[in-house]
Amino acid sequence: MENPHAEHLQELLEGLNEPQREAVTHGEGPLLILAGAGSGKTRVLTHRIAFLVFTDQAQAGEILAITFTNKAAQEMRGRVEHLLGHGTRGMWLMTFHAACARMLRADAERLGYTRQFTIYDQADARRLTKRCIEDLGVDPKRYTPPAILGQISAAKNRLRDAAAYRQQVGSYFEQTVADVYERYERDLHRMNAMDFDDLLFRTVTMLELFEEVRERYAQSFRHVLVDEYQDTNHAQYRFLQLLVGGGRKAPAKGERTSLPGHRNLAVVGDDSQSIYGFRGADVRNILDFQEDFPDARVVKLEQNYRSTQTILSAANAVIANNRGGIAKRLWSALGEGEPIKVRELEDEYSEARFVVGEIERLVDEGASRAEIAVFYRTNAMSRLLEDTLVRREIAYQVIGGTKFYERAEIKDAIAYLSLLANPNDVVSFMRVVNSPRRGIGQTSVGKVVGHAGTMGLSIWEAAERPAEVPGLGTAAQKALARFMDTMHELRGRIEDQDQPSPVGDLLEAVLAQTGYVEALEAERTIEAQGRVENLEQLVQVGNEFDAGNEPSREALDAFLQQIALMADADSRRDEESLVTLMTLHNAKGLEYPIVFVAGCEEGVFPHARALDEGALEEERRLFYVGVTRAMRSLYLTYARRRTIFGAQTAGLASRFLDEVPAELTEFEEQAAPRWGGAGAVSGGRARRRREEDLDIDDGAGHDDAWDGVDVPASAPIRAFRRGQDVTHPAFGEGVVTAVEPGGIIVVRFAEDGSERKLMSEYAQMSGH
DNA sequence: ATCCTGATTTTTTTT
DNA sequence: AAATCAGGAT
Numbered sequence: 001m002e003n004p005h006a007e008h009l010q011e012l013l014e015g016l017n018e019p020q021r022e023a024v025t026h027g028e029g030p031l032l033i034l035a036g037a038g039s040g041k042t043r044v045l046t047h048r049i050a051f052l053v054f055t056d057q058a059q060a061g062e063i064l065a066i067t068f069t070n071k072a073a074q075e076m077r078g079r080v081e082h083l084l085g086h087g088t089r090g091m092w093l094m095t096f097h098a099a100c101a102r103m104l105r106a107d108a109e110r111l112g113y114t115r116q117f118t119i120y121d122q123a124d125a126r127r128l129t130k131r132c133i134e135d136l137g138v139d140p141k142r143y144t145p146p147a148i149l150g151q152i153s154a155a156k157n158r159l160r161d162a163a164a165y166r167q168q169v170g171s172y173f174e175q176t177v178a179d180v181y182e183r184y185e186r187d188l189h190r191m192n193a194m195d196f197d198d199l200l201f202r203t204v205t206m207l208e209l210f211e212e213v214r215e216r217y218a219q220s221f222r223h224v225l226v227d228e229y230q231d232t233n234h235a236q237y238r239f240l241q242l243l244v245g246g247g248r249k250a251p252a253k254g255e256r257t258s259l260p261g262h263r264n265l266a267v268v269g270d271d272s273q274s275i276y277g278f279r280g281a282d283v284r285n286i287l288d289f290q291e292d293f294p295d296a297r298v299v300k301l302e303q304n305y306r307s308t309q310t311i312l313s314a315a316n317a318v319i320a321n322n323r324g325g326i327a328k329r330l331w332s333a334l335g336e337g338e339p340i341k342v343r344e345l346e347d348e349y350s351e352a353r354f355v356v357g358e359i360e361r362l363v364d365e366g367a368s369r370a371e372i373a374v375f376y377r378t379n380a381m382s383r384l385l386e387d388t389l390v391r392r393e394i395a396y397q398v399i400g401g402t403k404f405y406e407r408a409e410i411k412d413a414i415a416y417l418s419l420l421a422n423p424n425d426v427v428s429f430m431r432v433v434n435s436p437r438r439g440i441g442q443t444s445v446g447k448v449v450g451h452a453g454t455m456g457l458s459i460w461e462a463a464e465r466p467a468e469v470p471g472l473g474t475a476a477q478k479a480l481a482r483f484m485d486t487m488h489e490l491r492g493r494i495e496d497q498d499q500p501s502p503v504g505d506l507l508e509a510v511l512a513q514t515g516y517v518e519a520l521e522a523e524r525t526i527e528a529q530g531r532v533e534n535l536e537q538l539v540q541v542g543n544e545f546d547a548g549n550e551p552s553r554e555a556l557d558a559f560l561q562q563i564a565l566m567a568d569a570d571s572r573r574d575e576e577s578l579v580t581l582m583t584l585h586n587a588k589g590l591e592y593p594i595v596f597v598a599g600c601e602e603g604v605f606p607h608a609r610a611l612d613e614g615a616l617e618e619e620r621r622l623f624y625v626g627v628t629r630a631m632r633s634l635y636l637t638y639a640r641r642r643t644i645f646g647a648q649t650a651g652l653a654s655r656f657l658d659e660v661p662a663e664l665t666e667f668e669e670q671a672a673p674r675w676g677g678a679g680a681v682s683g684g685r686a687r688r689r690r691e692e693d694l695d696i697d698d699g700a701g702h703d704d705a706w707d708g709v710d711v712p713a714s715a716p717i718r719a720f721r722r723g724q725d726v727t728h729p730a731f732g733e734g735v736v737t738a739v740e741p742g743g744i745i746v747v748r749f750a751e752d753g754s755e756r757k758l759m760s761e762y763a764q765m766s767g768h
Numbered sequence: 769a770t771c772c773t774g775a776t777t778t779t780t781t782t783t
Numbered sequence: 784a785a786a787t788c789a790g791g792a793t
Contacts (some may be wrong), residue, residue, distance in 0.1 A: 005779090068783075069782095069783075070783090095783065096783075097783050098783095099786045122781095122782080124783095126782095154779065196782090196783060197783095199783090200783095231783095275781075276781080278780075278781060278782090279781080279782065279783080365781075377779095377780065377781080378779055378780055378781075379779075379780085379781085380778095380779055380780095380784095380785090381779095383784095400781095400782085434769095437769085437770080440769090441769045441770080443769085443771090444769090466779065475769090476769095486771060565783070567782070579769095583780085583781065583782095584780085584781080585780085585781045585782070586781090607779090607780050607781080608780090609779085609780060610781085615780095618781095619780095622781080643784080644779085645777090645778070645779080645784075645785095646785085
């Protein structure tokens, strides 16, 4: 072989099984890799990329590889670099959204945006939708912003603009959506902003409208690879089609049947793991791939390298209840392994205690916390698990939920930057103009925004001349002028040609000069202090960004984009010894030796709302995803009673549990509760008695998870109540301002006005 | 303009 | 149970 990389090639193909090797070495033309759970698809993708480079079929810059999350992209980049033995400069290895944002930045002007356009996340989009609904005089009670935005989003995912949507309205509701959609689009465009769906939609529009742009990308990306193809939506499908050519046999009206192109598209996916239908993902994309590309090479990866045969058999049995789909028979060479542990618990508290107790036991036996994950259907279910973990002092991390970048203070800080970057950004303006309080209330803000709208000014221009805003009170005028003075100063920092401010410095200046941090510190509460710390963290993120980027105007835009497209899954840490908690959706693509799936009850999982929408099969796939994350040990738990929306609900075991063959499981139910507590587990070791009779704390409630907490004999357990006066040996007199779960009380001390969180059973506190 | 309180609503999942 | 929201009091 002449190839100078021959040696590398040899090494690259070693250790791959036959179908994996076939997928890696496939040359030109469409390739469909049906990769069952744990079958080494990431391996195939990374090796294929390296193979293409080593065989000179593509330069690094000629490869576009799409992943689902930034984290996955980073991981893949790392692995590809490792295989290549050098960097991956120029390779587009990122999410759909990031790739689209990058393309749009380059040619935004063609669509009437500047390259500083702002990306609105869902919360921003929702607020804007709400405003549109109100502006149109529609009752936001009758049609809620999320409902309408959901329709708009679905339309965008199917590449329907407002006009196209209007053409097919069939109900009054849809009529209303059409009205809102039109206005929403107009406002977004005026604000030089795009929502998540726009990133794809606008990119597709751009590629369709401007043939030279399409050709530029189509030619430069000689090979396109897509991970998690089963979760692509129509817009993403069309995007790929525009880049590689080929296309659907029966195109929707108005679509070109087929496009010219190299058709070097390799997709990897598993229809059994399609779990994003609710946000427009269309399994048909993967199911119809062979119709779209009749000459596609199809490779099935069916050997699972992750799980025991027991776990796989359970997964196979459950998924067999779904109709259709592509037949696969996953098998493992890892042996039978241990049975799946199914546990019925009394209520969610017992469930949490069981899970945490089991984690403790496993850790005692030598397992690392990092090997353990707990999955649940909804984010709300993490709280109780967290409480219980905290009590037992087990280090953990939660993925998802209240994300760092969704915290109010972080969004405020980012909104300041957005407004500085994009003077049309009304949503950001509204967010920060009175935060911290400056005496510019809703009415005043409404007047300024309205004025900008009618005069066709950017919000920045309108705010610059408060005197010209009709009806604006003098106090508000003054306050606004002061605010804009500050904003001008800050803007000067980024427009300084000689020395543009680095992002971290700019952030610090924003937080200082706007008085934001000052206002927080003035609150003198624990919460406010936590916010300040979050902001410090954000500045740190900025500094880290600066370390890799020359300070410039463009750097700020890039930073904002990076933040906007950041997902919480990206913050997952693997190294530290932490138990990981997350929703089943977040679990896709991951694996853990020990997995708990909590809340396996009818109505919870499958979720009642999903059942309403006829999405049972998607729920089942979600269960399948959960089960197949486990390598050697799997626990499935459910509670007979659970509090939902503050109401007690009777729980029935999930139908998915019935679908797991009994011979693969080991079932234990909790004995019927006796008065005053439950806890005996049949066949298992005796559980600690629940100390319900201790009247601890206030209405925060069912604090029954006190077992295991060592209470010093000298400190009497007492119930602290909000408003109660207390004396602390060190901090002096104070008043209880809050009682939190976990035996934590918040006390504001008279001495210095400070507020502190204290563990009530340790604090030598005397109540009065 | 801001704060407080009571009523209402929410919890599916996320780039 | 918690969070958001509207309306009313200050």
